[in-house]
Amino acid sequence: MERGRSAYASAGGLEGRVGIVAAMCGIVGYVGRRAARPLLLAGLKRLEYRGYDSAGISLLCDGRIESVRSVGNLAALEQKLAAHELLSETQRTEEAAQPAHTAALLRSAAAPSTGIAHTRWATHGRVSEQNAHPHFDCTDRVHVVVNGIIENHLPLKRDLLAAGCEFTSQTDAEVVAHLLARRYEGDLMQAVLRVRSELAGLYAFVAMSAQERDLLVGVRSETPLVIGRGENEQFIASAVPAFLSETRLVQELEDGDVAALRPDGVEICDLRSVKVRRRKHVVDWDEETAEKGGFATFMLKEIHEQADAVAETIADRTALRSEVSLAEEGLDEALFSETRRIILVACGTSYHAGLVGRYAIEQWARVPVEMDIASEYRYRNPVVGEGDLVIGISQSGETADTLAAMRLARRQGAKVLAITNVMGSQATREADGVLFTRAGLEIGVAATKTFVCEVAVMYLLALRLAKMRGSLEDEQLRTLVSELKQLPHHIAELTGGGDHGGRGGVSAAVQEVAARFWRRSFFLYMGRNIGLPIALEGALKLKEISYIATDAYPAGEMKHGPIALLDESSPVVCVATESPVLEKLISNMEEVKARGATVIAVMTEGSEQVAQAADFALAVPRTDWMLQPILAVIPLQMLAYEIAQRRGLNVDQPRNLAKTVTVE
Ligand code: AGP
Numbered sequence: 001m002e003r004g005r006s007a008y009a010s011a012g013g014l015e016g017r018v019g020i021v022a023a024m025c026g027i028v029g030y031v032g033r034r035a036a037r038p039l040l041l042a043g044l045k046r047l048e049y050r051g052y053d054s055a056g057i058s059l060l061c062d063g064r065i066e067s068v069r070s071v072g073n074l075a076a077l078e079q080k081l082a083a084h085e086l087l088s089e090t091q092r093t094e095e096a097a098q099p100a101h102t103a104a105l106l107r108s109a110a111a112p113s114t115g116i117a118h119t120r121w122a123t124h125g126r127v128s129e130q131n132a133h134p135h136f137d138c139t140d141r142v143h144v145v146v147n148g149i150i151e152n153h154l155p156l157k158r159d160l161l162a163a164g165c166e167f168t169s170q171t172d173a174e175v176v177a178h179l180l181a182r183r184y185e186g187d188l189m190q191a192v193l194r195v196r197s198e199l200a201g202l203y204a205f206v207a208m209s210a211q212e213r214d215l216l217v218g219v220r221s222e223t224p225l226v227i228g229r230g231e232n233e234q235f236i237a238s239a240v241p242a243f244l245s246e247t248r249l250v251q252e253l254e255d256g257d258v259a260a261l262r263p264d265g266v267e268i269c270d271l272r273s274v275k276v277r278r279r280k281h282v283v284d285w286d287e288e289t290a291e292k293g294g295f296a297t298f299m300l301k302e303i304h305e306q307a308d309a310v311a312e313t314i315a316d317r318t319a320l321r322s323e324v325s326l327a328e329e330g331l332d333e334a335l336f337s338e339t340r341r342i343i344l345v346a347c348g349t350s351y352h353a354g355l356v357g358r359y360a361i362e363q364w365a366r367v368p369v370e371m372d373i374a375s376e377y378r379y380r381n382p383v384v385g386e387g388d389l390v391i392g393i394s395q396s397g398e399t400a401d402t403l404a405a406m407r408l409a410r411r412q413g414a415k416v417l418a419i420t421n422v423m424g425s426q427a428t429r430e431a432d433g434v435l436f437t438r439a440g441l442e443i444g445v446a447a448t449k450t451f452v453c454e455v456a457v458m459y460l461l462a463l464r465l466a467k468m469r470g471s472l473e474d475e476q477l478r479t480l481v482s483e484l485k486q487l488p489h490h491i492a493e494l495t496g497g498g499d500h501g502g503r504g505g506v507s508a509a510v511q512e513v514a515a516r517f518w519r520r521s522f523f524l525y526m527g528r529n530i531g532l533p534i535a536l537e538g539a540l541k542l543k544e545i546s547y548i549a550t551d552a553y554p555a556g557e558m559k560h561g562p563i564a565l566l567d568e569s570s571p572v573v574c575v576a577t578e579s580p581v582l583e584k585l586i587s588n589m590e591e592v593k594a595r596g597a598t599v600i601a602v603m604t605e606g607s608e609q610v611a612q613a614a615d616f617a618l619a620v621p622r623t624d625w626m627l628q629p630i631l632a633v634i635p636l637q638m639l640a641y642e643i644a645q646r647r648g649l650n651v652d653q654p655r656n657l658a659k660t661v662t663v664e
Contacts, residue, residue, distance in 0.1 A: 024121035024312075024440030025133070025147040026050050027225065028242045029206040029216045032233020032263045035111030037081075043235070043242035044074055044117050049291045050239070051441025052119035053423060054132035057081075058143040058208065059112035065143045065210045066112075069132035074119070113263075114214055116206050118145035122423040123312070123438045124153075125170030135174040137181030138166050141210050142188075144180060146173035147238050148203035148223035149438070151316040156198070172316070176205055184209065189260045192217045193273050196258060200319070202311055206236055216261045220253040223308070227251040227259060227266055229280060234261040240283055241290040248283045299444035299545070299651045300505050303637050304495045309449040310630065311488035312438040313456045318485050322478045324463040331433045335415050336465055339389040342367055343382075343414070345374040345405040346393035347661065349447040349540060350454060354393050355533035356629045357458030363626060364472055364480070365465035374401035375664070378408050388414040391461075395442065395450035396660040397425025404664075406430045419457050421450050435461065444652050445659045446545050448637050451537065452491070452630050459484055459627065483624045487631070490621040494634045506638045513600055513616050514642035517571045518546075524565060524597075525552040527575035528585050534575045534602070534629045538636030545651045546644040555588035568596035573636065576613075577620060577628035578604040589613045600639075602632045 026047030030036045040057055055077045056069030070076045118133035125131040134143040150156070153172035156179065161167065165178045179198060184191040188209045196219050204225035206218040218225055218236045228235030228243035229251055235243035236259065240250060253259060256271030257278070270276045285294060295301040317324055327333070342361060344354035351373055358369040372382075374392070378401060384390065390409035394402045397420035407430055410416045418431035421439050428434045437453035463480060466472040472480070495505065506514075517523070523542055527535030532554055539552035553562045555574065566572065572592045576585045586609055589599045593615075601614035604622050611617045618635035620628065644651045 024050060024123070024438070025238065026052060026119035026242070027116070027145045027147050027204065027206055027236070027238045028118070029116045029145070029208075029218065029236040029261065030233065031114045031214055031216045031261050032230060034113060034233060036113050036115035037111065039235075039243075039246065040115050040117035041074065041078065042245070043237060044119050046241040046244070046287070046291075047119055047237070047239060048074065049241075049441070049443065050119070050121065052121050053127040054120045054122070054129065055118060056120075056132045056134050056145075057115060057117040058134040058136070059115040060208060060210065060213055061112045063210060063213070065136070065140060065208060067134055067136065067143060069129050069134070071127055071129055071132065114208060114216065116143060116145045116208055116216065121440060123149065123436060124172045127424050131169045131171050133173060135169060135171065135177040137177045139181060142177055142180045142184060142207055144173070144177045144205050144207040146176055146203060146205040147225075148221070149201045149312055149315045150175060150199055150203055151201035151319045152199065153201075153316070173205075176207075180207055186211065188212050188215060188217045189258065189267070189269075192219055192258050193269065196221070196256075202308070202315055204238065214263055218253075218259045218261070220255060220257050222255050222311075225253050227253065227261065229266065232263045234263065234266055236261055239290070239293065240285070241287060244283065244285070244287060244290050249280055250283050251280045252278050254278065295505060296645075297444065297652050299446055299448060299641060302442055302444050302449045303634070303641065304505055305440065306449045306452050306495060306634065307488040307492040309437075309439040309453050310456050310491060312440075313453045314460060314484060314487070317460050318481050321481060321485075322474065323467045323481060324460045326435065326460065326464050331435065333464075333468065335389065335417060335433050336468055338387065339367065339415070340387040341389070342369045343377075343384060343388055343390045343409065344369060344371045344393060345377050345390060345402055345409075347374050347399050347401055349451045349537060350393040350395060350399075350402070352533045352537040352540070353451055353454035353458060354391075355536070356455045356530060357393075357462065359530040360459055360462035360626060361465060364462045365469055366471045367465060367469070372405070374399070374405040378405045382408070384409050385413040389417060390414045391417045391419060392427055392431065393419045393454055394425075394427050395421040395437065395439070395447060395454065397422045397427035398660045398662050400662050400664050403427060403430055419454060421453065442659075445654055445657050446541060446640075446651065452633065455630050456484075456487070480624060480627075483627055486623065487627060490623060490631055491634065493621055494631065506642045507618075507635065509616070509618050510635055510638045510642055513618070513639060514646060516616075517598075517600075518643040518646040520569065520571055521549060522565070523548060523550045523571050523573060524562065524592075525550060525573045525575070526555040526558060526588060527552075528555045528581045528588075529579050530626060530629055531575035531577055531579060531585075531632065534632045534636065535573070537633055538573055538575070538640070541637055541640035542643065544657060545640055545654050546647055546649060547655070548643070555585055558588055558591060563592065563595060566592055566595040566597040570595075570597040572597045572599050573639075574599055574601045574614070575632050575636075576601045576603050576607070576610045577632050578607065578622070578625045579628070580625070582607075582610070586610060586613045602635055604628065
């Protein structure tokens with residue numbers, strides 16, 4: 001059975017996509033002959049590996065939809081469910097504070113057999129019960145659980161508010177509940193077909209109506225949603241693990257599909273609202289493999305999630321097409337207008353993302369940028385204060401040195417911005433503003449999807465600053481935003497399909513290099529300009545999961561020492577994508593080859609000169625040269641992965657390393 005593919009996999013590669021390259025929330029729905037609640041809670045448990053900060057469940061009980069939501073883990077949700085059950089009848093009715101649909105939920109004796117449930121990884125709106133799903137409309141007729149991003153939620157919300165809808169959350173997802181209720185005329189499938197045409201973005205949702213028992217309706221729009229077929233019962237979920245213990249018969253949905261699930265069967269309409277049949281597969285995975293979406297490791301799954309992760313990170317921030325909008329983050333853009341200098345502080349892979357950001361901000365926004373390793377910055381008595389914007393980059397938001405550097409800067413009067421992947425992390429509490437990556441939980445210790453999302457956020461920030469400062473022509477901005485929006489498709493070409501996809505999700509070209517060099521004891525990486533951070537990142541990836549000694553240098557530095565390291569046994573990885581300094585890099589490649597080294601070049605597709613100068617070429621799709629780093633890193637992630645696998649190492653938990661370094 002095929003592993004998951006991004007919704008962005010190149011044409012022709014989308015067939016048979018069964019595994020899940022997922023966004024970050026978890027959806028589970030059940031309709032059938034058994035009690036829904038235990039099955040839904042068990043399904044949410046199976047999706048816990050995706051990470052979440054709140055959860056909720058809605059059940060159809062005697063013609064009413066009853067719902068309970070809670071912040072925290074599933075135990076908190078179950079406690080809340082149980083707590084109500086222990087309440088006496090009078091106490092329950094006294095629980096006036098609870099919405100009507102909660103108190104009644106637990107009165108119902110009959111075990112409801114239709115329901116939806118959700119685990120939320122917050123992207124829009126803080127972590128709170130009101131922001132947890134399921135969301136519902138003002139009349140409580142429709143409940144819905146959503147995954148992904150509704151890009152046009154702001155204009156939709158504005159119109160719904162003007163029409164008198166009352167919103168109870170700060171999420172983009174709630175607009176779906178209100179829209180469905182307004183389009184509902186007794187047929188939920190028809191309402192969903194209408195609402196689908198009004199939504200923009202990468203999303204999946206499952207809805208239920210109080211007026212139609214034994215019915216769930218789900219939509220897949222470039223965010224995974226899969227059906228589990230049973231005997232007089234049906235499941236629908238973000239990922240196969242949610243129902244794998246109940247059924248192994250999986251039915252795949254394609255982008256744009258709307259599915260109506262009833263106990264006795266499933267009806268599917270495609271993008272044109274025409275009834276279609278979709279293939280069913282018997283899944284032969286065990287539970288752990290299912291959590292990895294069919295990939296051998298979490299790291300490989302996360303490498304393949306990069307297209308979706310970058311898409312979610314940039315989606316609604318580039319909805320205006322001609323410029324970047326960061327306003328929805330509740331970010332006071334005054335933070336930027338008073339900035340005379342930007343200082344980036346980070347560790348490890350996040351440091352490398354910052355290095356890319358430095359090039360982008362200086363190139364596009366013409367703001368001076370310093371980049372520092374956080375553990376160095378905090379002890380070098382830096383000159384920092386008013387007029388400085390210090391940006392702490394940390395996917396976990398918990399790295400001790402980065403937090404300390406941010407605190408130091410703030411104490412000395414600088415403004416502080418955090419770029420992180422985790423809502424509620426310490427970094428979000430130590431900053432004047434936060435920009436979130438939306439990579440979803442990253443389980444592999446070696447950062448992959450969080451890195452490309454950090455780089456994407458740096459690009460967004462640089463373009464926003466350029467717009468505010470008028471340092472780029474509108475046409476240039478438009479072109480760059482357009483190229484930025486294409487990145488998920490380019491990433492998917494490298495990870496999800498077409499002639500780049502290969503055995504185990506690693507391209508044939510990468511496998512060839514790995515097969516040749518996996519036993520070597522040293523690799524040298526080199527790059528120039530915006531390619532240098534990728535050389536550094538590629539070297540870190542290889543050393544941290546394969547334990548091979550690596551070094552990474554500016555290519556212009558080779559003759560100042562490192563070239564002494566090279567002989568016939570030396571593999572040299574060169575990041576040689578299109579850039580104003582490509583000619584120089586090609587000379588550097590000749591230099592190292594003259595010493596007998598073997599050159600493995602990451603190049604832009606069609607770069608004949610690089611292909612001729614290199615012994616091995618790993619090609620990436622063409623895009624603006626400043627955006628190439630997000631693509632160039634992918635073959636290097638895969639190379640490190642493939643070599644570590646060949647060495648029989650545990651790539652998800654490398655020795656001596658932790659996913660988050662909360663100590664100095
Ligand atoms: C990268 O693969 C490593 N996991 C490590 O260098 C990591 O990037 C570093 O510890 C910083 O973590 P942070 O982004 O959570 O702050």
